[in-house]
Amino acid sequence: MEFFLKHITWFLCITVLLPALCTSQYTYVSSRATYYGSPDCYGNPTGACGYGEYGTKVNDGQVSAVSRLYRNGTGCGACYQVRCKIPQHCSSDGVTTVVTDHGEGDRTDFIFSPRSYAKLANSPASSEVLFASGVVEIEYRRVACRFSGRGLVFKVHEGSKYPFYFALVIQYVSGINEITAVEVLQEDNQQWRPMRRVYGAVWDLQNPPTGPLSLRFQIASGRATAEVDWMQATKVIPADWEAGAAYPSDIQLD
Incomplete structure (x- = not known):
C-alpha cells in the first residue's frame, strides 16, 4: 500500500506540477510600471547593462529598466510582453520591450522609455492619459526576443x-x-x-x-x-x- 501511495504521489506531481512549471513562463504576472524622461523618447545610453547606444534604439527604442528582473545583470536583454489594465485606454497586445537597464520605481517592475510606455495605449489620446497618470497597473510575461535577420x-x-x-x-x-x-x-x-x-x-x-x-x-x-x-x-x-x-x-x- 505504501509503495502504491508513493507512486500515486509521484504520478500526481508529474501530471499536475510539471505542466504548471512548463506553462508558468507564459502566465502573466501583475505589477506596476512607469517611465523615465528622455529628450528623444529612446533608451538610456548609460544604462546599467552596459549596452551603450545599442541599448537606446534596439527594438525600435522599445526598451525598459527593471528592478528585481535585472537579476545582477543576467536579465539584461530579456524580452517581455507588457500590457496595462485600463480597458478604455490600454492596448490588448501592449508592448514587447527589451531590458537594457536597472531602475527602481514606485513599487514598479518596469520603468519604460517613452516609446515603450506610449505603446501600452490604444490611441494617441489614451497615451496622453497614461503619461499623465505616471504609474499604471500592468501584467507581464517573458517572451522570445526576435531580431529579424540578425545573428549575434x-x-x-x-x-x-x-x-x-x-x-x-x-x-x-x-x-x-x-x-x-x-x-x-x-x-x-x-x-x-x-x-x-x-x-x-x-x-x-x-x-x-x-x-x-x-x-x-x-x-x-x-x-x-x-x-x-x-x-x-x-x-x-x-x-x-x-x-x-x-x-x-x-x-x-x-
Missing part, C-alpha cells in the same frame, strides 16, 4: 585597451535565452579562460590571448525548464580588434 553581434566594449584588457558585450541574443558565462580560448595550450561579468552584460579579461579570439558562451534557457548549453564562436574577434568595434556573426540562438 560581439561588441568590444569602449573601455577595452588593446592588447592588455578586453571587455565584451554580446548583442541580439534571440529567443528566451540568457548568457550566463563567457570564455576565451588560449590557443597555445588549448585551454578555455573564463571571463568575468563586470556588470550587466559586460564581460572582461585581463591580458587576453594574441591573435583572433575564439569564444564560447553558456546559454541558459529563460524557460521554466532551465536548460543549459554551450555554444562556440571560432575566431569571431579579429587579432587587431578595436575598442568600440562590433563584429557580427551568423549565429542564431533560436
Whole structure:
C-alpha cells in the first residue's frame, strides 16, 4: 500500500506540477510600471547593462529598466510582453520591450522609455492619459526576443585597451535565452579562460590571448525548464580588434 501511495504521489506531481512549471513562463504576472524622461523618447545610453547606444534604439527604442528582473545583470536583454489594465485606454497586445537597464520605481517592475510606455495605449489620446497618470497597473510575461535577420553581434566594449584588457558585450541574443558565462580560448595550450561579468552584460579579461579570439558562451534557457548549453564562436574577434568595434556573426540562438 505504501509503495502504491508513493507512486500515486509521484504520478500526481508529474501530471499536475510539471505542466504548471512548463506553462508558468507564459502566465502573466501583475505589477506596476512607469517611465523615465528622455529628450528623444529612446533608451538610456548609460544604462546599467552596459549596452551603450545599442541599448537606446534596439527594438525600435522599445526598451525598459527593471528592478528585481535585472537579476545582477543576467536579465539584461530579456524580452517581455507588457500590457496595462485600463480597458478604455490600454492596448490588448501592449508592448514587447527589451531590458537594457536597472531602475527602481514606485513599487514598479518596469520603468519604460517613452516609446515603450506610449505603446501600452490604444490611441494617441489614451497615451496622453497614461503619461499623465505616471504609474499604471500592468501584467507581464517573458517572451522570445526576435531580431529579424540578425545573428549575434560581439561588441568590444569602449573601455577595452588593446592588447592588455578586453571587455565584451554580446548583442541580439534571440529567443528566451540568457548568457550566463563567457570564455576565451588560449590557443597555445588549448585551454578555455573564463571571463568575468563586470556588470550587466559586460564581460572582461585581463591580458587576453594574441591573435583572433575564439569564444564560447553558456546559454541558459529563460524557460521554466532551465536548460543549459554551450555554444562556440571560432575566431569571431579579429587579432587587431578595436575598442568600440562590433563584429557580427551568423549565429542564431533560436
